[in-house]
């Protein structure tokens with residue numbers, strides 16, 4: 001596992017562009033209405049300057065968007081608060097029925113980013129665990145390894161390894177020996193084909209899959225504003241425009257897993273953002289509105305005013321936002337002699 005070794009400064013890597021992944025995942029592009037307002041910087045280690053705004057950006061048009069670790073860090077507490085605990089007992093029951101492994105449970109976390117799923121889940125499961133953290137971004141894998149949990153719920157040991165690779169090329173043997181597959185805030189940035197490969201690989205491994213925090217395409221802002229619906233629709237279209245599933249992810253994934261004979265359970269996992277989450281809300285707003293404008297440039301003037309008003313309300317502690325997400329637990333048919 002390694003960082004990319006370039007000592008890249010985010011000035012080159014993460015600085016521009018509206019973000020647009022539903023909870024602030026961002027597409028490529030130019031600064032938008034509010035994206036100019038940010039610019040948190042940090043000075044530490046080899047990366048002299050890191051701007052928080054504009055999480056994933058494309059360094060080159062042919063490259064996939066990249067996610068700023070600062071954005072993933074900012075959203076981690078809201079993600080943890082949103083995750084559907086009701087899926088944990090069915091998951092534990094399934095894990096208890098799977099054949100035991102001498103070295104404990106092997107968990108493959110796909111699109112791990114900086115590793116927030118492991119930090120949340122590992123301490124909630126009993127027994128020794130080995131986490132295999134997958135991402136295509138070596139820089140994020142570096143953070144994931146450095147911040148990995150060490151201890152399970154019952155004090156057993158948790159170990160990790162990282163694997164760099166693109167899920168577009170996921171093959172069933174990549175998950176050999178997996179007892180559990182996880183993903184968080186991933187499905188909506190995948191394509192139908194990639195989700196199909198994921199379902200096939202989990203089915204071949206015969207293991208459950210906990211697929212969390214997929215955007216549902218719905219946002220509730222209080223107080224309401226006449227432009228809310230139009231921005232939401234433009235944002236959803238923006239997510240879909242390069243073939244990513246966006247708000248269709250949950251339906252597509254459910255069908256893909258069910259098509260392989262899995263039982264799929266869904267639970268809401270909404271972000272509920274109030275005055276205590278003003279930093280995340282402001283950042284999310286910039287990305288959300290920025291992507292909507294990128295999708296429908298005719299919105300720009302109205303969206304600029306909208307964003308200004310929304311950011312002012314947020315700073316005043318007068319804005320509440322619910323960003324709807326869904327968690328899925330897919331219980332694939334066990335293989336290898338499990339009940």
Ligand SMILES: C[S@@+](CC[C@H](N)C(=O)[O-])C[C@H]1O[C@@H](n2cnc3c(N)ncnc32)[C@H](O)[C@@H]1O
Pocket residue numbers: 021025066067072079110111112113114115116117134135136137140165166167168183184185186189
């Ligand atoms: C929104 S971030 C979520 C990160 C992390 N799971 C979390 O919840 O904080 C999506 C992550 O998936 C990774 N990713 C997206 N598409 C991928 C692909 N096709 N192959 C591998 N990784 C991918 C990105 O690099 C990024 O780290």
